[in-house]
Amino acid sequence: MKRPPLLSVAMAPHTHLGVRVSEVYLHQLVALLPAAIGAVWIWGLLALRTILLTVGAVLILEWLTGRLMNRETSVLDGSAAVQGLLLAFLFHAGMPWWLILLGALVMVTLGRQFFGGIGGYPLNPPALAYAVLLLSWPARLDAPRALTGIELGFPPVEALVAWRSFGIDGISAYSLRDLFLGAQVGGLGATFGLLLALGALYLIIRGFIAWRISLAFLAALFATAGIFHLGDPLTYPPPLFQLFSGMAIFVAFFLLTDFTTAPVNPWAQVVYGIGAGLLTVLIRSFGGYPDGAIFAVLLMNLAHPLIDKIRPRVLRVEVPAQ
């Protein structure tokens, strides 16, 4: 007599929607592709080298550290690749190779693996790695110095640096259109506002990123910059200038929206975005770093669990009245 079958026993539900983590991150990669192509178009093969080196280093280090820490490999879920690309976007085209590797190392170890990989880290990994490099090698991250000798079709100084150094008159050479189309010195992909926005629109329509955070950030940044500009137009640039220069759009759609470090509840997301927008303008105006967006991200990351307490109350079991 045939033995009875060995049946699988597990808890309900016995069905699934079919969405996977790798699918979520694949869509983010697709959304970042236009900006990557735009970066290579503006900055040439140097940009391609930076991107490939960064992403490759991140993937290899992720796999290596996973093996060393005896952890199940997470390279295939796509989050390391996406964050590698985001880190590459923060670098400028002329980054020395050893600095790229260091940045990748900091991101993979301090940013991700030390905290348990995806879902466990408190600070946005690309932002953290970039901030560590910025604080440790400020000269190397100074784009104009690294890019001397490269023919550019636009002013060779970052727009925000021009404002801080030369005042309002110093930014007259920057047209809003150029800024939005990536004709500005800065990170590779972090400055191509139009292509980033297009990619982000795709993600928002498909429901893959939290649009409330982005919208709240951009609105708060615009409003705060607007208030400052209205208060003292001779010192503070117009709000659209603040919106399009530097990495504001990049931060809005791709750094602040990282799942692990962002709130999940809608009003919490709004508060989070507003906080980041406000901080960005404040740091840019009064802080020591021309583009405060990165530090605004890190500061809001620290506050995110507290902000995420802004959520509707649970519908707990009640004993009905007699």
Added chain:
Amino acid sequence: MPGWEGEERALAAPQRVRVAIAPVGAAHPPLQVKVGSTVARGERLTDAGPGACYAPAGGEVVWIGQAHAPAGAAVAALEIAVAAEETAAKPVATEDWATADQKTLQAGLTELGWHLEAWPGEPEAELPPVRAIVVFGTDEEPEIAVQRRVVATEGERLGQGLTLLQKLFPNVRLYLVLAPGAAVPAVAGVERIVAGERYLEHDRRLLLARVAHVDNVTPRAAREAGFLGLTAETVAALAASVESGLPRSEKLVTVAGPSLAAPVTVRARLGTPIAEICAQLELDPSDGDRLLLGGRWRGFAQFDLQAPITAETDGLTLVPAAELVPYLERPCINCGRCVRICPVRIPVNLAGRYAEFALIDAAEQHGALACIECGLCAYVCPAQRPLLQYMRYVRREQELARARALAETAAQAGAGETDPQDPAPESAAQAEAETQTQ
């Protein structure tokens, strides 16, 4: 949701039936039969009283021992080898019940094995009087079509049953939950609730909460506040039982599986082993498949093909191994899909993590006990985390802790007879019962 118009088939009489007597450790009236006794269909197997059980088929008692209830709790059970020619027990005379008063009706129904007011597994528990009854005329799971079929094809019986309920429980509010477009003979005094197309609109806990004017309720808490939940099939079976004078012995079950183009509803004898239904419908479970009592959203996986159909079984589903999704302990990416879809607003991302690391108190604080076990959180999780299992784990741990505390207090107060290590048997029965409604 598929319509109820799926096929209905009658099954051949089973060769064996298994009857659960009571959860292990719970009190029950003593058995009147032993191995070798011959019983008739509908005959009472135990002494009369709360918790008495009846034979769904006639034949010879061949085994008495321990088995498992659908959700896994251990139960005392017996098996009857069904005779080729079954004898039926002498029917109770019910002709004059139409004009009988409430007390007579109550006593008569007890003789037929109906204890609607009691909590399953705790026949002797003192519960407050019923003040509202919610009759569920819809199914909780999309692929199951039992209650909707009863509403559509046994409308008259259902109406008779509702009238009986009104007699049994005078001055009690009666509600009937129906799918949109369902037509039932109108019974005066029954308020209709139309539940829509979406999965959650048929969740029985949420429907009970709605009737009781609270946000969320457990079936037990609802019962203790006087709100009783019954399925339409139970109510129709009540009327059929009164008409025949015999206890209930049949159950409608929706069967789904790869050999069936569409789910099929069968009329099975209570206690029929799953194996026999599979054989008759050419469902051939092989290694690695999952066989559920229930549907894909809330069903309980069975390991024993001899497990029987019970009065709470609405579905039998065979999920082939290739369609199974492994829910494993992968890290949460904090995407928030679970939080957005939870109908009772549990921060599942947080509660799930706490449960994963066995921080039960923290999980409770974050609302894990509010879970209505709809399974939607796990369904949408990209990381495929066993979220529903985490919530049930927290609930189970809380029950065990409560039972331990009760046992300790009893041990301290009494002569120390109770072993503080064993959770009280009531909690096992309660856990089993909480998963089902009558």
